[in-house]
Amino acid sequence: MNSIKQSFNLEGKVAIVTGSSKGIGRSIAQGLAEYGAKVVISSRSQEAVDLVAAEFKKAGLEAFGVACHVGKSDQREALVQKTIAQYGGVDILVNNAAINPVYGRIEDPDENVFDKIMDVNVKAPWVLSNLALSSMQKRGGGSIINIASVEALHPGAGLGLYSTSKAALLMLTKNQAKEWGQYGIRANVVCPGLIKTKFSAALWQNEKLLNKIxxxxxxxxxxxPDEMSGIVCLLASEAGAYMTGGVYNADGGYMIAG
Structure with a gap:
């Protein structure tokens, strides 16, 4: 009889998690590491990723910190190259890093803001996935998990460009799943709702708005943040081996709310 519990085991797997020095990304990295993966912690600050990696190691987990601004081409390449040099390859890629520098009407920001959002939220996951592709192929497959948002599925006030970028990420994921399934590579997207992180502080620190939501x-x-980790661990593991091209909400029921 096959062990279902064992199918969640990630021992021998190597995972990159972008934007993982805090918030949702950190919780995802911890979950993957607790299931046995060797995890590369990544964010813009080397000091921040080293701190998280040290905390993980102190807890008996395997982790390595690589600073990477995902909006910069040379740093994206270095992230994948350093991961392969350190751990031998890439099996799991979690594209979690994202930005939302504006809040307001879609006609207000200038083109530079639009380009910045698309570079980080759409182009970076596309490029990083492409960079990890050959290693995943050599290792017989892999799992790409793109972190989007419920804003990709439902337009919210003041978040138009962010929503647009996350909607693009959904279709990127589906195309990755369709084209790369032949290599044993799965691609799925997780859409969190309102999560208590620094990224969403403008929403939950407004008590009146939070109560309304x-x-x-x-x-x-x-x-x-920890409530986002379980679905990613499932999608990363053999327990989710038949799951690809899927869009999974983790939103407290936001999408079914009246």
Whole structure:
């Protein structure tokens, strides 16, 4: 009898998680490491990633820190190259790093802001996945997990360009799944709702706005970063071996709320 529990085991696997020095990315990295993966912690600050990697190692987990601004071409290439040099390859890529520098109407930002959002939220996941492709092929397959947002599925006030970038990420994921399935590579996307992170602080620190949002949710509360880790661990592991091209909401019921 095959062990279902064992199918979640990630021992021998190597994972890159972008934007993983804090928030959702850090929780995802911890979950993957706890299931046995060797995890590359990545964000713009070397000091920040080294700190997280040290904390993981202290807890008996395997981790390595590589600073990377995902909007910069040379740093993206270095991230994948350093991962392969350190651990021998890439099996799991979690494209989590994202930005949303503006809040307001879609006609207000200038073209530079649009380009910046698309570079980080869409182009970087595309390029990083392409860079990891050959290693995943050599290793017999892999799992790409792109972190989008419920804003990709439902337009929210003031987040038009962010929503647009995340909607593009959904279609990128589906095309990766369709084209790369022949190599044993799966691609899925997770759409978090309102999660208590620094990234979303403008929303949850406004008590009146938070109360209004929470009243509409079936769970009646916002989510926590650790609650995003489980679905990613499933998608990264053999337990999710038949899951590809999927869009998975982790939103407290936001998408079914009235």
């Amino acid at each position: 929470e009243k509409t949710l079936p769970t009646a509360r916002m989510g926590m």
